[in-house]
Amino acid sequence: MIKAKDGDFFISDWLRNVNTLEYLSAWETMNNPDFNYGEYAIIRQSSGTNTFKISVKEWVLKTNSIGITAQAGRYGGTYAHKDIAFNFGMWISPMFQLYIVKEYQRLKTIESDTLNLEWDIKRVLSKVNYHLHTDAILKHIIPKSTLPESKKGIEYAKEADLLNLALFGCTAKEWREANPAHAKNNLNVRDFASIHELNVMSNLQVFNSEMIKKDVSKTARYKILLKSAQEQLEQLKKIDILKAVRKQNSATYIEARNKTGDELEKLTSESILDKNKQALSDFNKKLKQGLNYNPKDEK
Structure with missing residues (x-):
């Protein structure tokens, strides 16, 4: 870096600078538990005088620094961690x-655009094929439901939990209990799903709607959906749709289990029955009015 810059610059001149010493101390404090802060304080106190001068070797010897090092010999030289090298580069070149x-600002813009893009993709994927699924439930499950008329809307949520079990390994209720902090903010398992997972969920909605039309039992549907979800996720892992779009949160997932028909019925039912009765009543009023089902109504 020195050779690339016109003029006589020496690392010792850079080390004489008070701001340099404070920067090095800050870096060592963050990255080096064995940094000798007492010796640094002595060096810092001596800096600023006309006679003050310190070499890299002296700095390392006195402070036990690990961020910068100097070696003599044919293949020697002064080397530093990139954090420190950037600071040195900025000292010798205002243009650098x-x-x-400028590069920092450019990268932050890309990061912001990527997050916005992920939000848009998730919003679209969460709605794709949703109406196909609810339409199949309305036409083929609701008429056969043994629940009271005022509670038949629960069937929608039970089927949604069947998909959650197949893909995430837990019902909405189980996820809320495992993630109480997120649940308090009205967030659910799908809010933390990756792009690949939401893509699979969209496919499962179509798959399940077709099986519902064919009157396949809940137990059989769960086994088929579980296998399909696993196979799809395995294949999608090999495809990096957007390198920068990743799962943003590691909220608790519950390991998938093989469940019998009775267990599925119990889980999907319990996940809903503990919800506010008034909310269910409001939901059914909307259902009778012919409005589309919205998961937010479950609240």
């Missing part, structure tokens, strides 16, 4: 400093 600032 400006490039660093």
Whole structure:
């Protein structure tokens, strides 16, 4: 870096700078538990005088620094961690400093655009094929439901939990109990799903709607959906749709289990029956009015 810059610059001149010493101390404090802060304080106190001078070797010897090192010999030289090298580059070149600032701003813009793109993709995927699924439930499950008329809307949530079990290994209720902090903010398992998982969920909605039309039992449907979800996720892992779009949160998932028909019925029912009765009543009023089912109504 020194050779690339016109003029006589020496690392010892850079080390004489009070701001340099404070920067090095801050870096060592963050990354080096064995940094000798007492010796640094002595060096810092001596800096600023006309006679003050310190070499890299002296700095390392006195402070036990690990961020910068110097070696003599044919293949020797002074080397530093990139965090420190950037600081040195900005000291010898205002233009280099400006490039660093511009590059930081560019990367932050890309990061922001990526997060917005992920939000848009998730919003679309969460709705794709949703109406196909609810339409199949309305036409083929609701008429056969043994629940009271005022509670038949529960069937929608039970089928949604069947998909949750197949893909995430837990019902909405189980996830809320495992993630109480997120549940308090009205977030659910699908809010933390990856792009691949939401893509699979969209496919499962179509698959399940077709099986519902064919009157396949809940136990059989669960086994088929579980196998399909596992196979699809395995294949999608090999495809990086958007490198920058990743799962953003590691909220608790519950390991998938093989469940019998009775267990499925119990889980999907219990996940709903503990909800507010008034909310269910409001939901059924909307259902009778011919409005589309919205998961937010479960609240």
